[in-house]
Amino acid sequence: MTSELLNTLVDKALQRRIPERSEALALLGDSEPLIDVVAAGARVRREFFGARVKLNTIVNMKSGLCPEDCGYCSQRLGSAAEVLKYSWIAPEKAAEVAGDAVRAGAKRVCLVASGRGPGERDLGRIENTIAAIKSEHPRVEICVCLGLLADGQAERLAAAGAHAYSHNLNTAEARYADICSTHTFTDRVDTLGRASTAGLSPCSGAIFGMGESDDDIVDVALALRELNPDSVPVNFLIPFEGTPLGDRWDLTPERCLRILALFRFYFPDVEVRLAGGREIHLRGLQSTALHLANSIFLGDYLTSEGQPGADDRQMIIDAGFTIEGVDEQTLPAARHDLVAIRRRGAGTALPSNA
Ligand code: SF4
Numbered sequence: 001m002t003s004e005l006l007n008t009l010v011d012k013a014l015q016r017r018i019p020e021r022s023e024a025l026a027l028l029g030d031s032e033p034l035i036d037v038v039a040a041g042a043r044v045r046r047e048f049f050g051a052r053v054k055l056n057t058i059v060n061m062k063s064g065l066c067p068e069d070c071g072y073c074s075q076r077l078g079s080a081a082e083v084l085k086y087s088w089i090a091p092e093k094a095a096e097v098a099g100d101a102v103r104a105g106a107k108r109v110c111l112v113a114s115g116r117g118p119g120e121r122d123l124g125r126i127e128n129t130i131a132a133i134k135s136e137h138p139r140v141e142i143c144v145c146l147g148l149l150a151d152g153q154a155e156r157l158a159a160a161g162a163h164a165y166s167h168n169l170n171t172a173e174a175r176y177a178d179i180c181s182t183h184t185f186t187d188r189v190d191t192l193g194r195a196s197t198a199g200l201s202p203c204s205g206a207i208f209g210m211g212e213s214d215d216d217i218v219d220v221a222l223a224l225r226e227l228n229p230d231s232v233p234v235n236f237l238i239p240f241e242g243t244p245l246g247d248r249w250d251l252t253p254e255r256c257l258r259i260l261a262l263f264r265f266y267f268p269d270v271e272v273r274l275a276g277g278r279e280i281h282l283r284g285l286q287s288t289a290l291h292l293a294n295s296i297f298l299g300d301y302l303t304s305e306g307q308p309g310a311d312d313r314q315m316i317i318d319a320g321f322t323i324e325g326v327d328e329q330t331l332p333a334a335r336h337d338l339v340a341i342r343r344r345g346a347g348t349a350l351p352s353n354a
Contacts, residue, residue, distance in 0.1 A: 002036055002039070002040060003032060003036065005023060005026055005032065006032060006036055006037065006040040007040075008023070009023055009027075009040060009265050010040050010043050010044060012265075013044040013264070013265050013268035014043075014044065014047055014268070016268055016269060018225065018265065018266050019262075019265050019266065021215075021218050024217075024218045024221070024262050024265070024266070025214050025215070025218065027258055027261055027262045027265070028214045028217065028255075028258050028259070028262060029214070034254050034257060034258065037257070037258060037261045038257055038261060038288060038291055038292065039291075040261070041260070041261035041264040041265065041291065041292045042291035042292065044264050044265065044268045045264055045272075045291060045292055045293075045294055047268075048268060048269040048294075048332045049294035049330075049332075051320060051321045051322050052294060052321070052322055052323075052324040052328060052330075053290060053294060053295065053296060053316050053321045053322070053323055053324060054107055054108070054271065054273075054294060054295040054296075054324040054330055055101075055104075055105045055106045055107055055108075055295075055296065055297075055298040055312075055323060055324070056106060056107070056108040056109075056110055056143075056273065056295060056296070056297050056298065057098065057101035057102075057106040057108070057109055057110065057297065057298050057299050058110045058112055058297060058299070058300070058301060058302060059089075059094050059097050059098050059101075059109060059110065059111050059112065060084075060112055060113075060114075060302045060303070061088055061089055061094060061111055061112060061113040061125070061126075061129070062086065062087055062088045062089070062113040062114055062115065063075060063083065063084045063085055063086050063114060063302070063303060064079070064083055064084065064085030064086070064114060064303070065085055065087075065114065066114040066115055066116070067115070067116055067182070068115075068116050068147075068180065068182045068183060069180060069181055069182050070170075070179060070180045070182075071178075071179045071180065071210075071243065071244040071245050072170070072179060072207055072210055072237055072243065072245050073243065074238075074240040074242070074243055074302075074303045074304075075114040075302070075303060076243065077182070079240070079242055079243055080241075080242030080243075081240040081241060081242035081243055081246075081303070082242070083240070083303035083304075084303060088113070088122070088125050091125065091128040091129040091131070091132040092132055094111065094129045094132065094133070095129065095132035095133045095135075095136060098111075098133050098137070098140070099133070099136055099137065101298055101299055101309075102137045102140050104298060104299075104309050104313075105298060105309075105313060105323045106140075106298050106299075107140065107141060107324055107325075107326055107330075108140070108141040108142070108143055108163075108164070109133060109140055109141070109142050109143070110143045110144075110145055110166060111126060111129060111130075111142065111143070111144050111145065112145040112146075112166075112302060113126075113145070113146050113147075114147075115146070115147050116147050116148055116182070116183065117146060117147040117148035117149060117150065117153075117191075118146040118147065118149070118153060122146065123153060123156055123157070126144060126146065126157065126160065126162075127156070127157075127160040130142050130144075130160045130161045130162060131160070131161070134161055139326050140326070141163040141164065142161065142162050142163050142164075143162070143163060143164035143165065143166050143201075143203055144157050144162045144164070144165055144166070144200075145165070145166040145167065145203075147167070147191075148167075148183060148187055148188075148190075148191050149165070149167075149191045149194045149195065151194070153194070154194045154195045154197070154198035154200055155198045157198070157200065158198045158199050158200050162200060163200070163201055164195075164200055164201035164202070164203050164230070164231065165191075165192070165195030165198075165200040165201075165202065165203065166203035166204065166231075166233070167188055167191045167192050167195070167203075167204055168188070168204055168205050168206060168207065168233065168235070169185065169188055169189070169192075169204055169205070169206055169220055169223055169224055169227075170188075170206055170207050170220075171206060171207065171210060171212055171216065171220055172212065172215075172216040172217075172219035172220045172223070173185040173219065173220075173223060174216070174219065175210075175212060175216055178211075179210060179245075185223075188204075189223075189227065192204050192227050192229075193227075196227070196228070201230040201231070202227055202228065202229045202230060202231075203229060203230065203231040203232075203233065204224055204227055204229045204232065204233075205224065205229075205231075205232045205233035205234055205235065205273065205275065206220045206221075206224065206233075206234065206235065207235040207236070207237055207276075207277075208234070208235070208236055208237065208251065208255075208256070208259050209236050209237035209239075209248060209249075209250050209251040209277070209281070210237055210245055210248065211248065211250065217259060217262065218262075221262060221263060221266040221267075222266075224266075224267075225266060225267070229267075229270060230270060230271060230331060231270065231271035231272075231273055231295065232263060232267050232270055232271065232272050232273065233273040233275035233276075234259065234260055234263050234272060234273065234274060234275055234293065235275040235276040235277055236251050236256055236276065236277030236278065236280075236281040236282075237250075237251070237277055238276055238277045238280065238301070238304050240303070240304075251277075251281045252281075253281065253282050253283055253284070253285040256278075256281050256282050256285075256289070257282070257285060257288060257289060257292065260272070260274065260289055260292040260293055261292050263292075264292045264293075269331065269332050270331070271294060271295045271330055271331065272292065272293045272294060272295065273293060273294075273295035273296065273297070274286075274289050274290075274292075274293035274295070274296045274297075275296075275297055276297070276301050276302075276304075278296065279306060279307050286307075286315060287315050287316075287318065287319040290315075290316065290319050290321055291319075294330075295330070296312065298312055
């Protein structure tokens with residue numbers, strides 16, 4: 001029988017209300033059996049996203065050699081990880097790689113480049129790449145992930161046809177300096193703000209398995225809520241040898257599922273994307289995670305290989321889900337939470353907010 005706590009969380013989520021901290025912390029503990037937590041999260045996922053799974057694909061436009069020092073990243077300054085290192089690939093090559101994934105079912109193409117942020121020439125390269133992809137696949141969603149944005153850059157990307165901008169908060173603000181010294185949590189928040197202001201769909205999530213506490217997980221979920229993202233990637237650390245976090249293998253499949261459930265309750269009607277690390281940390285429970293996340297990456301990650309696409313597609317079908325088509329809308333049409341009925345000003349006893 002589902003517990004009172006889980007019933008309460010489901011009821012709140014269906015009304016787009018978020019958990020209390022104590023409720024969220026209970027999800028991460030062991031008082032609620034895992035299967036009940038997943039079943040409760042699945043009710044919310046089903047309500048807003050049905051049985052659809054959205055597929056996204058990454059094109060790594062420029063790999064390695066980053067001047068930033070994010071401790072989880074194989075491309076960081078001083079990384080000894082033996083990952084591919086190359087400068088910008090040509091727009092035509094990027095379009096070819098993207099086209100393969102689109103034909104395999106990807107609805108969103110994420111163009112990612114290492115580095116602190118884009119320069120003028122980089123923006124030109126991305127504009128040309130977007131044009132090359134759109135000429136073949138006009139309806140594909142294009143998300144860009146180029147690091148910190150300066151004034152005016154998000155507007156340029158929007159004008160070029162980008163649909164979304166991705167920039168993860170990664171971890172709780174209080175822990176940010178532990179994982180990176182070359183930029184701040186606030187820098188990241190500012191970039192997401194620039195992207196949203198320019199009309200780009202904000203995509204921002206986190207990475208778990210970096211030594212965070214349960215409260216840190218709640219903190220980063222709340223910080224992400226403040227950004228009002230349309231998509232929230234949930235990553236599980238891929239511990240690359242040769243990086244500062246290379247020996248952290250803290251996660252279990254159960255821990256990953258509880259974190260995903262927590263994110264489903266904090267983001268009931270938002271795209272929760274099961275992202276990097278799913279294969280190595282969820283292992284045989286990947287398909288169980290589809291009952292919580294409504295979106296995954298298809299194919300390889302930035303610098304590590306993912307499960308073969310055919311296996312992902314089979315897993316989706318075997319688990320009773322369907323791949324979201326280009327004509328299907330990802331987010332629920334009705335965002336009632338965005339409409340606040342006026343209860344002040346004219347016709348009331350309260351002053352207006354002018
Ligand atoms: S996460 Fe991005 S900014 Fe940080 S080191 Fe990796 S590529 Fe550079």
